Amino acid sequence: MPDQFTEKWDQYSLMAELALKLEGVSPQFGKTVLQKLVYILQAIFRVPCGYGYILYNYGPYSEELADDLSFFASMDGVRVEWGRGSGYEIKKADKTIHFRERGKGFLTQYASQIGDVIEEFGGMNARELELRSTIIYVYQEEPLEKKDMLCRVKEIKPHFTDSEIHNAYQELERWLVSPAT
Amino acid sequence: MNKKYEIRDPIYGFIELDRWERDIINHPVFQRLRRIKQLAWTDMVYPGAVHTRFEHSLGVMHLATLMYEKIVSKKRGYLESRLGYNGSGLENDKKFVRLAALLHDVGHAPFSHAGEGLMGKNPGTDKPYKHENYSAAIVEYKFKEVIDEHPYNQNYHITAKQISDFLVGGAGLGRRLFWRSLVAGQIDADRADYLLRDAYHIGTNYGSYDLKRLLVTLTIAEHPETRAPMIAVEEGGLHAAEALIIARYMMFTQVYFHHTRRAYDHHFAGAMKSLLFDVAKRKTFLPPTSLENIDDYISWDDWKVLGLLNQGKGGQDAHALKERKHHRCVFNTSEVPTEAELDRSNEVLDMLSQFEPFVDEPNKSWYSGGESDIMIKRDIAPGQKETVPLPFISSVVRGLLPIRQRRIYVSLEDREEAELLLKRKGC
Structure with missing residues (x-):
């Protein structure tokens, strides 16, 4: 039986860090982008964020992360706004820097991985990340031959063109073959 | 001829099924759900809460079908042009959704969610397995024959593996991913059924919402950010969608998170741990990774637990359960x-x-924004529509903060x- 409370300061600090670092880098740092970047951090860069993912409407999705974001926003850790016609935006709030400091140990330990994710994927929009994270998810579940992989992704994501899927796969190949450790 | 059968249900009147579905329901592993209470030990607080996963599973199949039919009748053209459906494909996936909804809870442990704390760690996620993982494995290991080889399946070619993927969000889903939110989403048939059913049995009105209105306003929209198609609600169903979220908030705060009810979850988990150790010298249920493990897992149900508790097993926590000394x-x-x-x-x-x-x-978000947003499709000018998340136009939902008590x-x-x-x- 639990005799200690679950602490999530590391996860909150990561959200704070992303909100701060992606300002001016991400075309729109929203809920979908957060979901996919944390997924990539876990799946490719092996950062232990502790979230379980399933395949959902727009690719890998963690309900627990969505809930953590809502609670973090209620503590003024970030502001989450909906822009008409453009989707969600996560922005820094009054306590963002405070919460980043609270999880400094975690952020320091995984600074290079977080930096790499921001560099490689931080400039992508939600749609680009939806496709890339889905490819990673499919690969991690069952590494298939390239042709079969592309077919499976197309079945799941029929609203992407064949060339979009092919190009995204090409970009990701190095991560799929040799995940960072 | 595909003969139809009817089962009387307190929420919907009658639930209709065919021979294939009846054969699945008659499978001993599905019948086990008659011996798993929907709300565990909630009857220690609300004595009427003694209904089982069996009737809920039938209800989810029925409701998922109603949702599916409403969407197809309204958006057939879109489904054909954007997702490549034709008439038989839509009939096929309706059957698929029915079976997946029927089987979505077969993996529950004794006393439903109260038993989930005893599930071992999944090496893939480094977190405990969930009942969904057991449901998926049970469908593959135990229902393969009655699904894959059933004579009624000749026209459908549905496999147990496909249903298993559907239940856990596996990568083999294909375009059926679109329908997954009917069984696992914020206005899914699972939630829509348990709120009404639990409230009915408990005797509260907290779980009420306007189901009929919600059904007729279901539609399809495209997400403004990713343009991915998704199930949405027309503006006319805005308040029905709000009511469902509020019903969930009320049921969780008043029933599922009741401080005494939660104490009994704790005592049951302690007693169950002790029983597992007594009977099998283990601390957790076996993982859902082999037929042998699954057979062992499904041998556990409420009856078996109660029998062992009645023999005096289960330690101090069993005493708390028996004497109501939580x-x-x-x-x-x-x-x-x-x-x-x-x-x-x-x-x-x-x-x-x-x-x-x-x-x-107890932690729960009444409304998870983002990927699982309830999207509202509304008119903004003649012939012009926009799709926005429910909290954007509902101050009530926007104000419901997640519980982290x-x-x-x-x-x-x-x-x-x-x-x-x-x-x-x-x-």
Whole structure:
């Protein structure tokens, strides 16, 4: 039986860090982008964020992360706004820097991985990340031959063109073959 | 001829099924759901809560079908042009959704969610398995024959593996991913059924919402960010969608997170742990990774547990269950605690350490924004529509903050002393 409370300061600090670092880098740092970047951090860069993912409407999705974001926003850790016609935006709030400091140990330990994710994927929009994270998810579940992989992704994501899927796969190949450790 | 059968249901009147579905329902592993109470030990607080996963599973199949039919009748053209469906494809996926909905809960442990704490760690996620993982494995290992080889399947070619993927969000889903939110989403048939059903059996009105209105306003929209197609609600169903979220909030705060009910979850988990060790010399259920493990897992149901408890097994926690002498909550934060309250809860826990307390953290978001948003499709000008998430136009939903309450319980014997100590310390 639990005799200690679950602490999530590391996860909150990561959200704070992303909100701060992606300002001016991400075309729109929203809920979908957060979901996919944390997924990539876990799946490719092996950062232990502790979230379980399933395949959902727009690719890998963690309900627990969505809930953590809502609670973090209620503590003024970030502001989450909906822009008409453009989707969600996560922005820094009054306590963002405070919460980043609270999880400094975690952020320091995984600074290079977080930096790499921001560099490689931080400039992508939600749609680009939806496709890339889905490819990673499919690969991690069952590494298939390239042709079969592309077919499976197309079945799941029929609203992407064949060339979009092919190009995204090409970009990701190095991560799929040799995940960072 | 595909003969139809009907089962009487307290929520919908009658639930219709065909021979294939009847054969699945008659499978012993599905019948096991008659021996798993939907709300575990909730009847210790609300005596009417003795219904089972069996009737809920039938209800989810029925409701998922109604949702599916409403969407198809309204958006057939879109489904054909954007997702490549034709008439037989839509009939095929309707059957698929029915079967997946029917089987979505076959993996529950004894006493439903109360038994989930005894599931072992999944090496893939480094987190405990969930009942969905067991449901998926049970469908593959135990229902393969009655699905894959059933004579009625000749026209459908549905496989147990496809249903298993559907239940856990596996990569083999294909375009059926689109329909997954009918079984696992914020306005899914699962939630829509359990709110009405639990409220009915408990005798509360908290779970009520306008199901008929919700059904006729279901539609398809495209997400403004990713343009991915998704199930949405027309503006006319805005308040029905709000009501469902509020019903969920009320049911969780008043029923599922009731402080006494949660204490019984704790005692059941303790008793179950003791029984597992007594019977199988294990601390957790076997993982859902082989037929042998699954056979062992499904041998556990409420009847088996109650039989063992009745033999005097299960330790101190079994005694608490039998005598209704549960631990008492002596400290709790607000439902939506501040950072200071979270820190304070740890200090209080330290203060009470001599009493060997246990902690409880009921946490839930009434509304998960983002990928699982309920999207509302509304008119903004003649012939022009926009799709927005429910909280954007609903101040009620926007104001429902996620619960992250923290509670500390001590034994009935220690309660007075613990409360005195906290009073002396100004808590």
